[in-house]
Amino acid sequence: MHEMMVAQSLLATISDEAAKHNAKPVGAKVSCGKLYAINDEALCFAFEAIAKGTLCEDVTLEIEHKPVRAKCKNCNQSFDVELSQPRCSKCGSGDFELLPDAPLILEEIELQTD
Amino acid sequence: MEKIKVGKKILGENEKYAFENILFLTERKKLCLNMISSPGSGKTTILTRTISELKDKIKIGIIEGDIQTDIDAERIRATEAPVVQINTNGACHLSAAQISAALRKLPVEDLNLIIIENVGNLVCPSAFELGENGKIVVLSVAEGDDKPAKYPAIFAKSKVLLINKIDLLGAGVEDFSIERVKVDARKLNKGIEIFPISAKTGEGFANWYDWLLKSVEESST
Numbered sequence: 327m328h329e330m331m332v333a334q335s336l337l338a339t340i341s342d343e344a345a346k347h348n349a350k351p352v353g354a355k356v357s358c359g360k361l362y363a364i365n366d367e368a369l370c371f372a373f374e375a376i377a378k379g380t381l382c383e384d385v386t387l388e389i390e391h392k393p394v395r396a397k398c399k400n401c402n403q404s405f406d407v408e409l410s411q412p413r414c415s416k417c418g419s420g421d422f423e424l425l426p427d428a429p430l431i432l433e434e435i436e437l438q439t440d
Numbered sequence: 441m442e443k444i445k446v447g448k449k450i451l452g453e454n455e456k457y458a459f460e461n462i463l464f465l466t467e468r469k470k471l472c473l474n475m476i477s478s479p480g481s482g483k484t485t486i487l488t489r490t491i492s493e494l495k496d497k498i499k500i501g502i503i504e505g506d507i508q509t510d511i512d513a514e515r516i517r518a519t520e521a522p523v524v525q526i527n528t529n530g531a532c533h534l535s536a537a538q539i540s541a542a543l544r545k546l547p548v549e550d551l552n553l554i555i556i557e558n559v560g561n562l563v564c565p566s567a568f569e570l571g572e573n574g575k576i577v578v579l580s581v582a583e584g585d586d587k588p589a590k591y592p593a594i595f596a597k598s599k600v601l602l603i604n605k606i607d608l609l610g611a612g613v614e615d616f617s618i619e620r621v622k623v624d625a626r627k628l629n630k631g632i633e634i635f636p637i638s639a640k641t642g643e644g645f646a647n648w649y650d651w652l653l654k655s656v657e658e659s660s661t
Contacts, residue, residue: 328533328564335450343446352441356450361593362567394596409592412627421630424596430450437442 329364332430333372339432340382351382353436357390359427360409364389384438392428399423454568457536461571464543465554471659472554474570476594477578479560482604484512485639486578487555491519493642494649498552498656503542505534505559512557522546533565534558540571552656562587566594573659574599581605581616588624596628600635600651607638 336356344351358364366389377383393406400419413420449455465472475483491500502523504513513525524542526534539556546554556572558565566575577598579587582605588595595601603618622634633651637644 328567331454331531331533331535331568332450335453339446339448339450339452343444343448347442347444349442361596363563363593364567407628409628410589420627423630424628432446432448432450435444435446437444439442 329368330372330376332364333369333376336373336387336432337376337380337382340385340435341380343432343435344381344437347437349437349439350384351435352384352438353386353388354432355388355390355434356431357392357428357433358430359392360394361427362430364391364430385435390433394427395425396422397425451568454536457540458569458571461536461540461543464540464548465571465573468548469660470548470551470554471656472556472570472572473574473576474556474558474565474572475576475578476558476562476565476598477560477580478562478583481560481578481580481583482639483557483560483578484515486602486604486637487557488515488519489639489642489645490649490652491516491521493645494652495519497653499550500553500555501546501548501551503534503539503546503554503556505538505557507531507559522551528559532559532561532563533568534570535568536570552660553652562591562594566597574655576600576602578602578604579621581608581613585616585618585620586624588621588628592628595625595632598629598632600633600648601625602648603634603636604639606636606643607641 340351340354370387396407397404398414398419399421401417403416405415414422477483500521502516502521504523504525507528510525513523516523524545526538575598577594618636625632635644635648
């Protein structure tokens with residue numbers, strides 16, 4: 327349940343951003359690399375629990391998982407790694423280096439306008 | 441409804457502390473390793489043996505992470521190594537801010553190596569950088585040889601894999617293939633060092649010590 331810490335950090339960031347626009351947030355788009363092992367259900371559950379009674383209580387989360395990227399040492403191309411069958415998608419080589427996982431990013435928030 | 445682009449990093453706070461920890465350790469030329477595994481894989485026993493057997497060569501300090509109790513810290517203390525216990529009170533991983541505070545409680549100047557024993561958990565700790573120089577993942581043979589395939593993140597991110605409790609192979613655990621673990625772990629992480637060991641008998645520790653002493657040496661220059 328590392329999703330709880332992510333939810334806390336997310337709640338703080340969404341609140342800050344919404345406050346800048348003086349509006350109530352109702353949605354947020356988040357992206358993260360697959361190696362963060364974020365479970366959508368757990369993150370939404372944690373977020374809902376801590377957002378209750380705050381400015382963010384009506385926020386619906388949308389989570390995008392970015393593929394793990396790697397650079398092939400055989401053909402030098404970068405590619406998306408399939409974790410269950412890790413092979414270069416261009417030349418099929420198993421000799422590659424993982425590139426840093428995509429960070430957890432709050433991409434976008436949706437604000438209520440009346 | 442109005443959509444606003446944000447593009448801000450979450451966990452920025454954790455990253456900030458992790459970066460401070462990297463600076464703190466690099467300035468002092470100290471090696472810091474983050475040890476991660478499931479509960480019961482033998483992390484503490486590996487550490488007590490390592491501390492005792494290398495005590496004439498290097499000074500090791502330990503940061504103990506547990507949800508509750510200081511049972512593990514007491515076991516480390518019995519080796520006379522300096523230890524700081526962190527109780528997470530329910531949290532499944534250590535954060536960089538906790539490590540920052542713990543580093544200031546250890547006699548870092550007198551140490552060659554700091555090992556963080558993370559909360560027993562094969563998933564969550566791998567997502568939180570603490571400012572360490574490398575991760576050590578421990579897998580005991582009783583857990584099964586399918587773990588690198590099922591929990592790829594931690595095996596992809598670690599510098600070293602210790603396969604522990606090999607004394608149980610053929611003595612209760614019959615269906616664990618070290619070869620399968622090696623192949624699966626290297627699929628995602630070609631450079632990972634793999635040492636089969638028994639913290640109970642000491643088998644295989646010589647290779648682990650060679651790697652550890654070499655890494656301490658590299659960090660100190």
